[in-house]
Amino acid sequence: MGDAIQKHILSDISQCKFFSILADETTDVSQTEQLSSSIWFVKDTKVHEEFLCFVPVSSTTGKDLASTILTQLSQLGLNLEHMRDQGYDGPSNMSGRYRGVHARLKELYPLTVYTPCCNRVLTLVISNSSQLPVIRNTMATISDICVFLSRSAQRASIFQDNVEREVSGSASSRQKLKIICATRWVERHDSIIIFVTLVPAVVSTLEDLQQKNMQVEVATKAATLLNSVQKCTDFNRGFGYATHFWYNPACFKTAAKERIGYICSGWARW
Secondary structure, X not given: OHHHXXXXXXXXXXHHOOEEEEEEEEEOOOOOEEEEEXXXXXXXXXXXXXXXXXXXXXXXXXXXXXXXXXXXXXXXXXXXXXXEEEEEOOOHHHHOOOOOHHHHHHHHOOOOXXXXXXXXXXXXXXXXXXXXXXXXXXXXXXXXXXXXXXXXXXXXXXXXXXXXXXXXXXXXHOOOOOOOOOOOHHHHHHHHHHHHHOHXXXXXXXXXXXXXXXXXXXXXXXXXXXXXXXXXXXXXXXXXXXXXXHHOHHHHHHHHHHHHHHHHHXXXXX
16 A cells, blocks of 8 residues: 555656655654655645655765765666755754755755755744743743643642632633743743643732641742742843733734744755
8 A cells, every 4th residue: 555655656756847855853762763755746836845854864964965865766767867855853953054954955956956944944033032041030930830830749739729719711721821932932932821821820829828838848949939920120121021922913924024034045045
């Protein structure tokens, strides 16, 4: 079945002539490094993206990955002279301007244009924007609060009671704060939205822990976090910026568009 599907895809590509290669490497559950290859092509004025194959690789250098991609495409019967674009993510072995996969393929096939992975670019956009001290410190405080309230069954129970009392409507079903992802900035969107919704319950829980908790360390930590939320000017400014950014799609798209243009222009100079 797999071979039949692959043959059908290759037949479509041969009829359309020109194509783009998309590739990424990852480690599977058996700890084997796999190179995933997909193809873009235009058929009947519509863009098609089709998966081709996984190829186990023992080396992830730009030279070896480029050789693997070219060998695999040749074995599948594709005319490499018709390759017009290549798309990868950001690591240097893929995007490096001298030794990366795209540089080695472009040296052999000059008509191939390198297009960076847009999801990767978007992650860089948000990550770069969030290096502003006021935003960075606010995100760190929110992360501390999420961890503090979720890492103890007692604190989680107090928080849940406050959510049920103070948060009405459909938001009451979101009784759990979502810990902010440390590596993927795009995934922080839900964490911020949930935190904004549950802020009244967060404040009440920190007040309860500060006033009633018999453990000095817990009460002190709760007081510190509560002070950050209620009285810290930087937190309130950063919180306002963050919520405006996440809740305003136009603002998000404008910032992303400007930053993506800057990053892509920098990559183009490579």
